[in-house]
Amino acid sequence: MTDNINFRIERDSMGDRQISSSVYYGIQTLRATENFPISGLKPLHTYVDACLLIKKATAIVNGELDCITPEISQAIVKATDEILAGQLRDQFVVDVYQAGAGTSHHMNVNEVLANRALEILGDEKGNYKKVNPNDHVNYGQSTNDVIPTAIRIGGLLALTHTLHPALEKAIAALESKAVEFQDIVKSGRTHMQDAVPVRLGDTFAAWAQILTDHQNRIYTASGDLMVLGLGGSAAGTGMNTHPLYRTRVVEVLSELLNMPLEPAPQLMAAMQSMAPFVNVSGSLRNLAQDLVKISHDLRLMDSGPKTGLKEIQLPPVQPGSSIMPGKYNPVMAEMTSMVCFQVMGYDSAIALAAQAGQLELNVMMPLIAYNLIHSIEILGNTIAVLTERCIQNITANRDRCLAYAEGSLALVTALNTHIGYLNAAEVAKESLITGKSLRQIVLEKGLMTEAELAGVLNLEQMSSIVPLKTES
Template sequence: MNALGNMSFRIERDSMGERQIPAETYYGIQTLRAIENFPISGLKPLPTYVDACVLIKKATAIANGELGCITPEVAQAIVQAADEVLSGKLRDQFVVDVYQAGAGTSHHMNVNEVLANRALELLGDEKGNYKRVNPNDHVNYGQSTNDVIPTAIRIGGLLALEHTLYPALSGAIAALDTKAEEFQDIVRSGRTHLQDAVPVRLGENFRAWAQILSDHLTRLETASQDLMVLGLGGSAAGTGLNTHPQYCDRVAQILSQLLDQPLRPAPHLMAAMQSMAPFVNVSGALRNLAQDCVKISHDLRLMDSGPKTGLKEIQLPPVQPGSSIMPGKYNPVMAEMTSMVCFQVMGYDSAIALAAQAGQLELNVMMPLIAYNLIQSIEILGNTLAALTERCINGITANRDRCAYYAEGSLALVTALNPHIGYLNAAAVAKESLETGKSLRQIVLEQGLMSAEDLAKVLDLEQMSIMTKPQTAT
C-alpha cells in the first residue's frame, strides 16, 4: 500500500504476457493465472502437502548447489526460504484451489514462485526480479511437475502417517487394551444377527477391537513401504532430462535425512511417475481401516443405547447435550462423528481409484485430486481416532448389572446343554422358555433332563465365557 491507501503492484512476465501482481504477495504470475482459472472449491492445499513440496525444493536446492548446477549463494537462499515456510511463515501464499490444472503444475509453480521471491528478498533483491533467482531456472532446476508432484504425494503421505495416523491408531489400541483389562470379569450376552448368542466377556469385546486395529496398523505400515520409492530425478517424462548424473541418488539421500525415512530412487523413473498404484494401495488400507472403525463405532452405539429402552450395557461419556428440545438427552456423538469421517474416507478412496486409472501415456494428470484425497484421508482418520480415544474410549464405563441380566436371560445359554441333553431337547427347552417365560434352568429341572448339580456346572456363565486360546504348534 502507498501513503494514500492504494494497492501497489509489480509487473511480472511469462510466456503469455505481462500481469500486475500485488506487490506484497510472494506468489507470481503463474499463480495469479491459476487463481483466476480455478475459482472452484475454495479448498487450498493441505499444510502437510505444502510441507512435502517445500521439503523437495529444499533437498533439490542442496543437491543442485553441491553439484554446481546452481550457485551456492542461490542454493542457500532457497534453502533458507524453504526453512521459513516449514517453520510456519508465508502459509497464506499457497493459494491455488485443490481442483486445478492437471498434474499439479499450478500448485507446483505457486511453490516455486513463493520460494524464489523470498530468496530474492533474502539476497537483497526485489520480488519479481527473477534474474538472480528464477522460479523455473533455479528453484525448479532439474525438476518437472511430472516428478515433483508424485514425490510430494509420497512424502505428504509419509508425513501424515507418522505425525497423525500412526500415533492416533497406537493410542486407540492401547486404550482399548486398557478397557479390556478393566472389563475382563464382566459377562454379557453375545449377539449374532442381533439375536441372543452365547455369553462373552465384555473385556474380550474390547480386546478384539484392539486386535482389529493392530492388524490394520500392520497393513498400513506395509502399504506405506511403496511411498518410500521416489521417482524424483525423472524430470520430464521420466527421462532425467536436464539433471546432473548424480542428482537422482543425492536428492534421495538428502530427503532421507530430512525425513528420517529410508527413501530410495525408483528402479525405473518413468514407471514411478506414471503409476499411481502406491497411492491406491495406501488408500485401500485406509478404506479397510475405516470400514472396521465404522463397525466398532456402531457397536459402541448399540451397547450404549437407551438409557431405558435400549441395551445400555456400557455408558459412553456424555460430552455435550444431545437435543435442542429433549432435556437430559445425551447422544453418542463421538461414535457418530467417527462413522461420518469413515464414510468420507471411503468416498475419497473411490475417487482416488478413478483418478489413478485416468492417466495417459507418460503422465497421470489427476494427481492434484489424489494428493488432496490421500493426505486428507490419513489426517482426518488420525484426528478422528485421537478424538474418539480421548473423549470416548478412555471414559467408557460398564453397566455390570445390565450385562449380567442379559447374560443370564439369554436363550442362547441352551447351546451349552447340547452335549448333555441333545440338540432337539435343547431346542424344545428354548421354545418353551420363550413361550412361557420360565427360565432354562427351571424347565430343565422340571423335566428331569439334568440334575441340579450338573446343570449348575454346565450353565456357569463365568466358565462359559472364558475364551479358548489357540494352541501354538511347536
Template sequence: MSDYRIERDSMGERQIPSTVYYGIQTLRAVENFPISGLKPLPTYVDACLLIKKATAIANGELGCIPPEISQAIVQATDEILQGNLRDQFVVDVYQAGAGTSHHMNINEVLANRALEILGDSKGNYQRVSPNDHVNYGQSTNDVIPTAIRIGGLLALAHTLYPALDQAIAALNEKAIAFQDVVKSGRTHLQDAVPVRLGESFRAWARILADHARRVKLAAEDLSVLGLGGSAAGTGLNTHPDYRFRVAELLSELIDQPLHSAPHLMAAMQSMAPFVAVSGTLRNLAQDMIKISHDLRLMDSGPKTGFKEIQLPPVQPGSSIMPGKYNPVMAEMISMVCFQVIGYDTAITLAAQAGQLELNVMMPLIAYDLIQSIEILGNAINALSEKCLQGIEAKEERCLAYAEGSLALVTALNPHIGYLNAAAVAKESLETGKSLRQIVLERGLMGEAELAQVLDLETMSLLPETGN
C-alpha cells in the first residue's frame, strides 16, 4: 500500500498521506495558514457535523443525493460525533475568509470516511464527493453562520447555563447561612452603614440571575437559521423543502427549537445575533470581575486586611513565603473575564467588517464567541466548586468593623441633625471615644432612645425582603 494518494483540485495535483481523512483543500489550508496552532473548538466541529448530518438526511429524503451515500455520510458524522477521527480537523483558526478552509476540511473528512463505509478507497471522489454530495445544496456562506449559531446554543446549554445555575445556588446558600452576620458596609472604600453579609451574597446571586436572563434572551436569535440560502441567500441549487426540513432535523438533533429565517439573505449577512450574545457575555464578565474583586478584598489579610470571610485555600500561594494562601480562584476568573471582554471587542470589529453578501470574518467570530461561552462557563463552574461553596464568615471580625464604623452616625441624622452628627463623628475620630459616649456626653439623646437607634440588627435590614 502506498504511503500517499494523489488528489486533484482546480489548481492541480498533490500527494496526500494515505492515513489521513482530509483532502487536498485542507492540505493547502494547512500549508497556507501556519499561524497560531489553534485548531477548531470541539463544540464548533460538533455543530458543523450536526449540520452535515441533517443536510445529508434531508437531501437523501428529497432525492437530491443517492440514499446509500446519504446513509454513509450520516454514519460517518455519527462516528466522529462519538469521538472518532477528531484529530483530522486541522485548519488553523486564522484562515481563509468566511471559513471555507475549515468547511472543506469537514466535507473532505466526511467524504473519505463515507467512502470507506461503502467499501471504497479514500480519495475516490467520483463515488462520494466532498462538494457534490456532502456539501449538496450548501455553501460556506450559509453553513458557517449556522454552525456559529448551533455551536453557541450547544455551548450555552452544556456549559454556561449550568455554571450560572450552580453559582446562583451556591450564593443563595451562603446568603441564608450568613444572614445574621452584620458587617460594615463600604462605599468609596470608606466606612458606610452596616449591612448583612448574607445580603451581600444574595445581591450577587440576583445579579447573576439577571445576567442569565439577559443571555437567554439574546440567544433566542441564534435559533433563526439562514441554512438553505446557499451562496448568497437565494437558495440556488437547493430543493424547495430543504431549508425547512433541515431546520426541523437540527431541532431534533440538538433538542432545541430552531426555524428557518424569514429572509435568508438577512440571516446570512448580519452577524448581529453573535454581537448581541457576546455583549451579554461581556456584561456578565464585568460583574463577575467586580464580584471576584469583592471576594478578594473581603478575604484580604489575614492580619493586615479585612478578613471578613475565609475563602477556601486550594493551593500554596507563594514560592518564598511559607503558610501563604492566595484567592487564586477569584484571580483566575478575573483573567478569564478580561479575555471574554477582549473577545467581545474582536467580535464587534469582525461583525462590521463584512461586505455585501458575505462576512468574511466569520472564522474569528466562531472561535471567539464559542470560546467566550465555554471559558466563562468553565471558570464560573470552577469558582463555585472551589471557592463559593466553601466560603466561611469571620463573624467577630465583621461585627467589630460594624460596631467601630463612624458611618453609624448616619442613623443619628433624623434625631440630632446632620451638623450635630458630623460634629460627633469628628470628635470620635479625633478622640477615639465611641459615638454613643459622645452623644450622651453632649446630651443630644437619651440612653434608651440611642440604644434603639444604634441597633445594628435593625439598621442592617433590607426593606425589600424584611430579613
C-alpha cells in the first residue's frame, strides 16, 4: 500500500491524482511530465524569470483593482520574489516540447506559485480553496497572452544581461587590437588569392564595425519586443479582465524591468503574429553568419605554424591533439562556428513555427520561446568567452605579415595608373615565371624610373585607407 503521508490528492477536470507532498507543482504539471518525456530539456531560467515577473505584476495589479484580496496578492508576490531570488528553481519541470501554446509550462508556474503562496499563508500545498492556480494566480490571464508576453520579456532579459554586454566587450577588444596592429602591413586576399596590401589593424577595425552594425540591427529589431499584448486574455478581447488592468499591468512590468514597455494597440494582433520574434531571430542569424566568417578568418590567419599563413597567433588554451604532441588548435574560433550554426538552425525552426499559427493563436510558441531565448544566450556566452580567451590575447607575427605583403604579385596593381593594365599584367606574368621581382622587371623594360618605383611601390602608402572627403 502507498504511504499517504508522502502524498497529497489533487483534482482537475479529468479526475484525481496522487502527487508527492514534497513538490510544489500540481496535477496539471504532473500530467504534462507524463505526456511529454521528449528531450529532457527544461525551461530556460530566463524564460521562467519572465513568467514570474509577469505573475508578480499581475498579482500586484489584480490586488490594486480588488480582483483578488490583498492577502492573496501579497502572498503571490512574495512567492515570486523568493523564486526569482533562487528558491524552488527545480520545480519547473515540463519538457520544452509540450502542449501547444505553452499551457503546460504556464500551469507549472501557476501551480508552484499557488502552493508556495499557500505555505506563506500558513496553509498546506494542494488546498486550493484559499489560493488557486487558475482563479487567483492566473486571474484575468490566459496562456494565450501570458506566453507571447513571456517570450518578449525573456528575449529582452537575455539581450540586456547576456548578448549586448558581450558584444560591447568584443567590439572594445577588436578596436584595441586595431590600434595595436595598425602599423603592421600584410597581404590582402580576395578569392583566396593574393591581393593588395592592407593593415592588420584595419582588419580588426573592420570586424569591430561589423559587430557594431549588428548590435544596432538587434537593438532596432528588439524594439518590437517592448510592445505587450498582456491583457488580451484568451483570444485578444480581454475577457475576464478589469477595464484598467491592461494598461496598469504594463506600467508595473515597466517599473519591475526598468524598460519602456507599452500596451499593444491591437491585442488580437499581438497574440496571433510571431513577427517580432522572427525579426529578432533574423537579426541573430545575421550576426551569427558574420561571426562564422570572422571565426574562419581567425583560423586561416593562424593556420600553420609551418605550413599555413601564421600571420597571427591565437592564444593556446588547451592541448589540440590526442596523438600529436605540442599541437594547439584554434578551439575558441571552432566553438564559435558551431554555436552560430545552431543559432541558424534555431532561426529556421522559428520561421517555420511562426507561420504555423491558425486563426486566433499560434500553438508553436513553446518552440519559439526556447529557440529564441537560447539563441540569444548562447550567442552572448560565446562572444564573451571568444573575447576573453581569444581576441584579447591575439598576437601578430610581424615578419610573416611583411614577407607576404612584399612578396605578393598583387603589388603590381599599384602600377596600373603608371604603365597601364596590360603592361602590368605582363610584368606580373614574367615575375611569376622567372622569379624576378616586379621592381626589377619594370626597370629592365624601362617602364618607370627607380625613383618613380620607390614612390609607387610603397607598402605604407599602398595599405593606407583613402580618407573620405566631402564636398566643401
